[in-house]
Amino acid sequence: MRFIKMMAKRREISSIIFLFVLYAIAGLVNSSFLKSENIMLTLNGATVYTICAIGMAFVIFTGEIDASIGGILGLSAAVSASMIRDGYPWTTAILTAVCIGLIIGSVNGFGVAVLKIPSIIMTIGINSIVRGLSYVYTGGAWVENVPSEFKQISQKGIAGLSWMYIATIVVMIAIQIFLTKTRQGRYFHAVGDNADGAVNIGLPVTATKFVSYLISAVCASLASVVFVSRIGFVTPTSGNGYEMIAIAACVIGGISLSGGVGNVIGATFGALIMSSISRILVFLGFSSNYDNTITGILLITIVVADAMVNKRKLESARRERLKARTSIVTENLAKGGEML
Amino acid sequence: METMSTVKSLDSNSAILSVCGIYKSFGQNQVLKGIDLDVGPGEILALIGGNGAGKSTLMKIIMRIYQQDSGEIYIGGKKLTGSRPIEALNQGVYLVPQEPMLFPNMTVEENILIGFNENPKELRKRLLNLLKQLSWELDLNRLAITLSIAEQQLVEILRGLLRNAKLLILDEPTSALTFDEVESLFTIINDLKSKNICIIYITHRLSEVFEIATHVAIMRDGIITLRGQVKDFTREMLVQGLLPPDTRKKELEFKSAAPDYENLKPVFSLKDYSGYGFSNITFDVYPGEILGLAGVVGAGRTELATTIFGRDRVLGGKAYLDGEDITGLPTSEIIKKGINYVPEDRLRHGIFRIGNVAANMTSGCLSRLGKFLMDFKSEKRITAQYIKDFYIKVTDQEQLISSLSGGNQQKVVVASKLATKPKLIILDEPTRGIDAAARGEIYAIINRLKEEGVAVLLISSDMEEIIELSDRAITMFQGRINHIFQKEDINQNNLMSAAFDVYQDEKKGE
Numbered sequence: 077m078r079f080i081k082m083m084a085k086r087r088e089i090s091s092i093i094f095l096f097v098l099y100a101i102a103g104l105v106n107s108s109f110l111k112s113e114n115i116m117l118t119l120n121g122a123t124v125y126t127i128c129a130i131g132m133a134f135v136i137f138t139g140e141i142d143a144s145i146g147g148i149l150g151l152s153a154a155v156s157a158s159m160i161r162d163g164y165p166w167t168t169a170i171l172t173a174v175c176i177g178l179i180i181g182s183v184n185g186f187g188v189a190v191l192k193i194p195s196i197i198m199t200i201g202i203n204s205i206v207r208g209l210s211y212v213y214t215g216g217a218w219v220e221n222v223p224s225e226f227k228q229i230s231q232k233g234i235a236g237l238s239w240m241y242i243a244t245i246v247v248m249i250a251i252q253i254f255l256t257k258t259r260q261g262r263y264f265h266a267v268g269d270n271a272d273g274a275v276n277i278g279l280p281v282t283a284t285k286f287v288s289y290l291i292s293a294v295c296a297s298l299a300s301v302v303f304v305s306r307i308g309f310v311t312p313t314s315g316n317g318y319e320m321i322a323i324a325a326c327v328i329g330g331i332s333l334s335g336g337v338g339n340v341i342g343a344t345f346g347a348l349i350m351s352s353i354s355r356i357l358v359f360l361g362f363s364s365n366y367d368n369t370i371t372g373i374l375l376i377t378i379v380v381a382d383a384m385v386n387k388r389k390l391e392s393a394r395r396e397r398l399k400a401r402t403s404i405v406t407e408n409l410a411k412g413g414e415m416l
Numbered sequence: 417m418e419t420m421s422t423v424k425s426l427d428s429n430s431a432i433l434s435v436c437g438i439y440k441s442f443g444q445n446q447v448l449k450g451i452d453l454d455v456g457p458g459e460i461l462a463l464i465g466g467n468g469a470g471k472s473t474l475m476k477i478i479m480r481i482y483q484q485d486s487g488e489i490y491i492g493g494k495k496l497t498g499s500r501p502i503e504a505l506n507q508g509v510y511l512v513p514q515e516p517m518l519f520p521n522m523t524v525e526e527n528i529l530i531g532f533n534e535n536p537k538e539l540r541k542r543l544l545n546l547l548k549q550l551s552w553e554l555d556l557n558r559l560a561i562t563l564s565i566a567e568q569q570l571v572e573i574l575r576g577l578l579r580n581a582k583l584l585i586l587d588e589p590t591s592a593l594t595f596d597e598v599e600s601l602f603t604i605i606n607d608l609k610s611k612n613i614c615i616i617y618i619t620h621r622l623s624e625v626f627e628i629a630t631h632v633a634i635m636r637d638g639i640i641t642l643r644g645q646v647k648d649f650t651r652e653m654l655v656q657g658l659l660p661p662d663t664r665k666k667e668l669e670f671k672s673a674a675p676d677y678e679n680l681k682p683v684f685s686l687k688d689y690s691g692y693g694f695s696n697i698t699f700d701v702y703p704g705e706i707l708g709l710a711g712v713v714g715a716g717r718t719e720l721a722t723t724i725f726g727r728d729r730v731l732g733g734k735a736y737l738d739g740e741d742i743t744g745l746p747t748s749e750i751i752k753k754g755i756n757y758v759p760e761d762r763l764r765h766g767i768f769r770i771g772n773v774a775a776n777m778t779s780g781c782l783s784r785l786g787k788f789l790m791d792f793k794s795e796k797r798i799t800a801q802y803i804k805d806f807y808i809k810v811t812d813q814e815q816l817i818s819s820l821s822g823g824n825q826q827k828v829v830v831a832s833k834l835a836t837k838p839k840l841i842i843l844d845e846p847t848r849g850i851d852a853a854a855r856g857e858i859y860a861i862i863n864r865l866k867e868e869g870v871a872v873l874l875i876s877s878d879m880e881e882i883i884e885l886s887d888r889a890i891t892m893f894q895g896r897i898n899h900i901f902q903k904e905d906i907n908q909n910n911l912m913s914a915a916f917d918v919y920q921d922e923k924k925g926e
Binding site: 259262263265266269270272273274275276277278279336337389390 | 479481500501502505506511513517518519520521522526530531532533536561575
């Protein structure tokens, strides 16, 4: 019972357990899966998802959703890859990608936080606009021939673990400290937990939501740089469906879609699970065609389970309150029953 | 220093809050028509007024959640500007809303400490000192979701006190509290008064005015009609102040014949009916009878009603309507059979908030309005009929229901339930949060139902309401019926003692 209570409190732990179970099963079927070499490959392969999921987490904390990061990732990847290919300094290309993220993120933020457009509508719309822009920018062609020096960055690392993934984890830990230990960090959860309540005690609700969209979009842009380095080419459909993966990663990692609950550690493990699944399928001898279906099933299962647990929690809280009330009555009776 | 007994004069120099000539309209609807109000230190101002009088709007303007069209607000002599709640918070104003607005997934401590700019360690020390000073027992590590409403209100008050609030606004703080919780809240308020904090206390309960307030102000139709020290007023004077000048007193006099129990068969019966929150309930309701159901909050009355209505599982026993077994039928069937339910929580379960009056009115009887295409002529006719019969104040049928006052919303809800032509209607707290005038009109509606032969099950925590209307009354205590009273035995004393299960029947000892 205490274990279950702790699990409910530290929701990311269940995702960690899930990850280990997943790896154990894969290892039982095919022991080569558990070789450190393969595990490092899996971790490195999770970099893009992890960055996206961390950004997405901010938006979900505030109780909103960002369905546009696939498009943002695609456009930023196309632009930065072509700039690197055309010989611009790498930093210029990366900064351009970040600027793209900032611009699209502020459009999202303006629509959702300021104009109060439902976030799912706003960001799906923006996603198709941005996706369309990548087609316009690339003329529908692939961006290829990214210089191999740039591709090599993602290969460098220590003990098989790439610097990019290590950097992501370091930043993630910094973000976790920011979210839990600083004043502004708590705002994201507070806004998602009870937006009206946040207004009443003077928290900047609009600004917090706006910033969460900026963070989400910039994360997608940074992820696009990693994407270009790792993959080496960009197609017009690159990043398609990444929003679903990032959302699923957050949810699997214990972040509640109703807002206010969860942390980025969970999102990181969620992203790792998402990227491991396709590798595990391969090791188990399935076709990777099952990827999307399994992702979807996982997402729905967890959201439904989460909703049911929440409902039960509310219901038991209600019963507890009723019980408290009747016990008050009993107490008064014991006192002699002199009411009014 | 001033003592508790001296009450400051009302000159605006010493006032903590000073409101001058506030006007506010929402669209065509003028809500505040020139409000002037001063509140001094250590003053507890009870602000009473009907729904739609503009109390909440005024408070939200003081909190800067809304902006006034014209007029000025001064806190401690400083003019309040800006358009964000933070400005009011910085000036030492804190609003404890009617429904506490905590962050359910944060701990009590996080809930209290969030939103401050000072050093967290010192802040925490201040909180612990404050708690010790107040000698409140509150586990700071509990999640807010597990707190009772009273505890949530304590957290809200702590938030205000920690901000060194000079002015604390309590919006109907007792409406969700049990008797004991109210007592402890009053102790706290008196404590705050002695610390010279000024409090605006919004309430619908006149008895509380005399119990807790030093001053009283009555708002009606966007103006303050009465203002002064509580000791200068009587209950009757306050009631008069609440009523519009032309109100007749007639609506409080209902003398209708009791149903003919000898020759009537009950329309609705429960036999050993049990469910979540109640057990072994047995009673009959006759056509043309108003059966009052009294009890304290949490006695299981609402749970009983919603279970009859098919919203929760029946654990045992039978329910009969006109002799037919309707136990455990789903809600849609129950409505078809002829039972309808006016819920306790109007906003959440009663109205379709973004619908207009006509759509709300016919929401329960859509199947009668045409097989496939809607018969809008009938809808108009039904709506017009009820608007006329129930004196519902609307500009037209297309007016949004959310823009009506609480009393008028409730009338629309009752009308929509009646449009299904029920044999039994269950009214759960039909006049909660409704002003005196509208209450009289709702009573008239209930009495008309009775005359038309509808059986009425009236659930109410307002004992006077039960006494006023019921032909018979039953009381519930901890999920069971403990007494049934005939008309002549229904009085405040009997009901109250039975509700707390201390009733002693003299006739029993024969």
